[in-house]
Amino acid sequence: xxxxxxxxxxxxxxxxxxxxxxxxxxxxxxxxxxxxxxxxxxxxxxxxxxxxxxxxxxxxxxxxxxxxxxxxxxxxxxxxxxxxxxxxxxxxxxxxxxxxxxxxxxxxxxxxxx
Amino acid sequence: xxxxxxxxxxxxxxxxxxxxxxxxxxxxxxxxxxxxxxxxxxxxxxxxxxxxxxxxxxxxxxxxxxxxxxxxxxxxxxxxxxxxxxxxxxxxxxxxxxxxxxxxxxxxxxx
Numbered sequence: 001x002x003x004x005x006x007x008x009x010x011x012x013x014x015x016x017x018x019x020x021x022x023x024x025x026x027x028x029x030x031x032x033x034x035x036x037x038x039x040x041x042x043x044x045x046x047x048x049x050x051x052x053x054x055x056x057x058x059x060x061x062x063x064x065x066x067x068x069x070x071x072x073x074x075x076x077x078x079x080x081x082x083x084x085x086x087x088x089x090x091x092x093x094x095x096x097x098x099x100x101x102x103x104x105x106x107x108x109x110x111x112x113x114x
Numbered sequence: 115x116x117x118x119x120x121x122x123x124x125x126x127x128x129x130x131x132x133x134x135x136x137x138x139x140x141x142x143x144x145x146x147x148x149x150x151x152x153x154x155x156x157x158x159x160x161x162x163x164x165x166x167x168x169x170x171x172x173x174x175x176x177x178x179x180x181x182x183x184x185x186x187x188x189x190x191x192x193x194x195x196x197x198x199x200x201x202x203x204x205x206x207x208x209x210x211x212x213x214x215x216x217x218x219x220x221x222x223x224x225x
Contacts (some may be wrong), residue, residue, distance in 0.1 A: 042215045048212045056212055100206075100211075105159075
């Protein structure tokens with residue numbers, strides 16, 4: 001069964017460092033998303049990406065964040081200068097057709113900023 | 115701003131009992147999703163509800179959507195321990211398919 005894959009599963013980084021989280025969406029899906037979940041809290045939308053550009057973003061997705069689809073398969077989330085409060089589980093998701101279609105989530109990357 | 119509220123946030127049940135989790139949302143939407151999350155794991159899609167009156171069932175779980183009341187319910191029938199997890203409802207927040215999640219209901223089913 002097709003699935004969304006994320007790497008790494010766990011990343012520890014020092015405050016102020018840049019991190020890149022990687023995702024491989026399901027191959028025929030067209031819409032890609034990043035969400036985050038701070039430990040014990042709800043899942044929060046960060047950004048959606050379609051046709052090689054950001055289509056929607058939340059207030060959380062400030063200038064410290066960026067997304068990219070560097071090739072035909074990978075979808076990345078970069079945090080330029082990590083803060084302690086960026087520690088969370090980051091989930092990548094993809095859908096075939098955006099709204100009205102089911103979102104499939106990856107296993108997540110646990111980011112720990114120390 | 116779209117808000118999604120679930121209740122209860124914590125639910126402790128005995129095996130064999132029935133219960134309902136409620137999901138209210140604040141603006142018009144006809145797309146609602148239920149997910150299950152086990153501790154430390156990802157989100158598993160349970161149901162996609164795309165129209166008013168939609169009802170879907172899978173095993174001991176049944177979900178319904180009332181768009182006029184802006185309410186979805188997840189009904190658990192004859193709970194078993196394997197259903198212990200956190201259940202999230204989510205509403206489509208825009209045309210791009212991004213989801214706004216509720217805070218989740220942590221379900222614990224005890225023998």
